[in-house]
Amino acid sequence: MSAGMKARDALNDVITTQLGTAINWARANSLWPMPFGVACCAIEMMASFMSKYDTSRFGSEVLKFSPRQSDLLIVSGRISLKMMPVLQRIWEQMPEPKWCISMGACASSGGVFDTYTLIQGIDQFIPVDVYIPGCPPRPEAFIDALMAVQEKAKKGKAKSNEFVTNDPSQDPSLSPLYRTPDGYYKTPSGSVNPAAQGAP
Amino acid sequence: MSTPTPITYQKSNLLSLAAKVESAFGDKLLGKEEKSQYIQFSVRADDAKALIRFLKEDSDLKFTYFIDLCGVDYLKYPQPSPHPIAERFAVLTTLLSPKLGVKVQVRAFVPALEPRIATLADVFEGANWTEREAWDLYGIEFMGHPDLRRILMPDDYEGHPLRKDYPLRGRGERSSFPVYHAIPASQSPEG
Numbered sequence: 001m002s003a004g005m006k007a008r009d010a011l012n013d014v015i016t017t018q019l020g021t022a023i024n025w026a027r028a029n030s031l032w033p034m035p036f037g038v039a040c041c042a043i044e045m046m047a048s049f050m051s052k053y054d055t056s057r058f059g060s061e062v063l064k065f066s067p068r069q070s071d072l073l074i075v076s077g078r079i080s081l082k083m084m085p086v087l088q089r090i091w092e093q094m095p096e097p098k099w100c101i102s103m104g105a106c107a108s109s110g111g112v113f114d115t116y117t118l119i120q121g122i123d124q125f126i127p128v129d130v131y132i133p134g135c136p137p138r139p140e141a142f143i144d145a146l147m148a149v150q151e152k153a154k155k156g157k158a159k160s161n162e163f164v165t166n167d168p169s170q171d172p173s174l175s176p177l178y179r180t181p182d183g184y185y186k187t188p189s190g191s192v193n194p195a196a197q198g199a200p
Numbered sequence: 201m202s203t204p205t206p207i208t209y210q211k212s213n214l215l216s217l218a219a220k221v222e223s224a225f226g227d228k229l230l231g232k233e234e235k236s237q238y239i240q241f242s243v244r245a246d247d248a249k250a251l252i253r254f255l256k257e258d259s260d261l262k263f264t265y266f267i268d269l270c271g272v273d274y275l276k277y278p279q280p281s282p283h284p285i286a287e288r289f290a291v292l293t294t295l296l297s298p299k300l301g302v303k304v305q306v307r308a309f310v311p312a313l314e315p316r317i318a319t320l321a322d323v324f325e326g327a328n329w330t331e332r333e334a335w336d337l338y339g340i341e342f343m344g345h346p347d348l349r350r351i352l353m354p355d356d357y358e359g360h361p362l363r364k365d366y367p368l369r370g371r372g373e374r375s376s377f378p379v380y381h382a383i384p385a386s387q388s389p390e391g
Contacts, residue, residue, distance in 0.1 A: 116370030125377045
């Protein structure tokens with residue numbers, strides 16, 4: 001084998017790309033879901049993870065029941081008044097970049113349960129990347145949503161990115177109506193006490 | 201080991217039970233109604249605990265199995281009602297006697313202005329959480345309860361949502377959470 005042929009083969013094996021694109025490609029193909037299953041949609045979600053539908057084909061078979069080790073929150077089921085602070089706490093604990101799937105009618109809009117105890121769509125309180133309609137959705141619909149999240153991840157987009165700012169004067173979360181359970185709000189540099197910033 | 205005898209419904213026992221309770225509590229009973237497989241006695245809140253204790257401890261009755269306790273709000277109940285309604289609220293206690301093979305229900309009417317009734321937690325252990333549920337959802341206070349806290353709704357919830365005058369869609373509690381506001385992507389630090 002001549003040296004010239006070796007060099008030609010080596011050139012064929014090299015792919016040139018941007019570093020960000022490569023990182024996004026890696027992120028998109030290793031999404032680690034945090035399953036938040038609270039109702040019947042969770043049954044379909046579990047079916048999607050099992051061998052027949054098999055989300056490991058998309059690199060997201062590693063279910064992490066710790067929000068600190070996951071980057072995809074799957075909310076499947078109705079979220080009640082008492083559960084919403086828990087869900088927000090979990091969302092806050094997940095490291096960036098992170099994505100959220102709102103699975104089924106109840107998580108997306110409250111579904112048929114328009115009563116005092118049920119949140120009418122989790123997107124009122126946490127950013128949602130992909131919605132899945134259905135009551136409950138089929139695993140095929142879940143896989144479609146997973147691939148939609150992968151597409152967003154490959155482009156480096158996440159709804160949660162649109163929710164932070166460096167400039168406190170531009171931060172709508174400084175409005176008097178805004179508060180977190182601890183009385184703090186989030187900035188890219190971490191939690192800041194509104195009182196220390198002279199906020200209203 | 202011998203197989204335990206199954207508890208079977210005995211209509212004759214239901215009738216003898218009714219006669220026995222009427223002879224002991226005749227002047228305090230507001231009503232007596234035979235249902236399909238059980239009998240319901242209506243009393244005022246002050247008499248309920250004595251009646252339930254009697255049902256449990258009488259050697260012929262032995263209603264030792266506590267099935268359920270729940271609250272009722274008779275506001276907007278169809279009138280004229282086929283059954284006498286003495287007050288707005290009631291507490292229904294259902295008991296089973298393994299000895300007689302019959303069930304009994306005690307309907308204790310609780311006044312609307314001061315919804316209070318004596319607790320059953322010292323008679324039946326199982327009444328502890330069911331009474332907390334009735335307190336949570338109907339606001340019926342159980343006097344002497346060891347731990348009367350909300351059990352279903354959040355601790356800071358205001359009001360008792362299963363009361364018939366509570367709005368179905370709530371009073372705005374559903375929107376009282378912090379919101380992660382969206383801002384244009386052009387203002388975000390990552391561009």
